[in-house]
Ligand code: SF4
């Protein structure tokens with residue numbers, strides 16, 4: 001066998017050791033060189049393909065951007081919106097609810113004085129009186145009412161000629177508003193929540209819905225404050241529809257202040273359930289503090305951030321402060337017990353207009369709320385702060 005010339009030290013060593021193995025090494029080296037060349041060719045080809053794809057994508061992006069730029073230049077411009085005069089803006093629409101677990105704590109005092117204070121800072125403010133069973137915000141804001149609309153609800157009415165007294169409607173109604181007797185079926189409007197369920201289940205088509213008046217919503221202006229008030233008709237027990245109507249009637253404003261009904265039942269929940277921040281007004285009495293705990297529990301169950309304002313506060317009565325610390329809820333302000341505030345209330349006047357120290361107190365409250373509304377998570381549900 002004719003020997004190939006030996007070119008490397010490894011080859012010379014292999015040939016010295018075994019000529020056959022040296023041939024094998026040479027063949028493997030040749031194959032490896034061929035494979036390297038193939039890989040290199042492939043890599044060069046792929047680099048070229050990727051480069052071309054990038055060029056095409058960039059060209060398309062540039063063309064799209066040019067078209068957008070032309071469209072932007074030729075689009076009509078809306079006039080710039082007026083900016084608030086104050087630089088500490090927290091947002092264009094802030095919805096505050098002023099509530100309490102108990103009646104008579106001073107919700108309306110806080111809500112009306114706060115509305116007046118914020119409006120005095122050049123902000124647009126809408127005050128909405130959602131205490132539809134006893135609205136009294138108008139006694140302090142003295143609005144000029146511009147329009148009043150009726151609030152109606154749909155209640156079922158039974159056609160006695162069609163009704164077969166099968167009892168399906170009474171069985172369905174969760175509010176016990178239907179009484180089905182062997183010879184007569186009766187609907188009690190006062191208990192009906194207008195869910196429409198009985199109309200759907202009646203197999204005879206004997207039920208149709210009719211409108212019944214249940215209240216009014218009035219709108220107007222009280223100086224710079226936009227005013228809305230809902231009023232439930234006497235004898236009507238179901239106020240949430242009127243609360244909803246009042247909230248819907250609220251005009252656009254930077255700050256909307258919802259003056260909630262007392263307690264922690266449906267009307268209060270309907271008022272506060274979509275607010276951005278819940279201000280809970282309390283008084284330092286056993287009843288006030290007990291119901292404050294209930295109101296805090298409602299705020300937590302609704303996932304609303306909340307803070308507390310203590311009305312008629314006395315320096316020696318620190319129970320409210322202790323309760324706030326225990327519950328992990330911020331104490332926003334303490335309105336002192338002052339005969340001058342009671343006099344202003346009795347005369348239907350805003351305390352910020354005629355009681356020394358109150359303008360500064362409500363200004364501070366407004367600033368605190370501005371900060372709190374900007375960082376609502378700081379007073380969120382207990383255990384998740
Ligand atoms: S479901 Fe219709 S038919 Fe049956 S009791 Fe009610 S109204 Fe009468």
Ligand code: SF4
Pocket residue numbers: 155156172173174175176177178187191192193194195196197198199
């Ligand atoms: S509409 Fe609803 S609440 Fe009213 S009677 Fe019918 S089922 Fe009951």
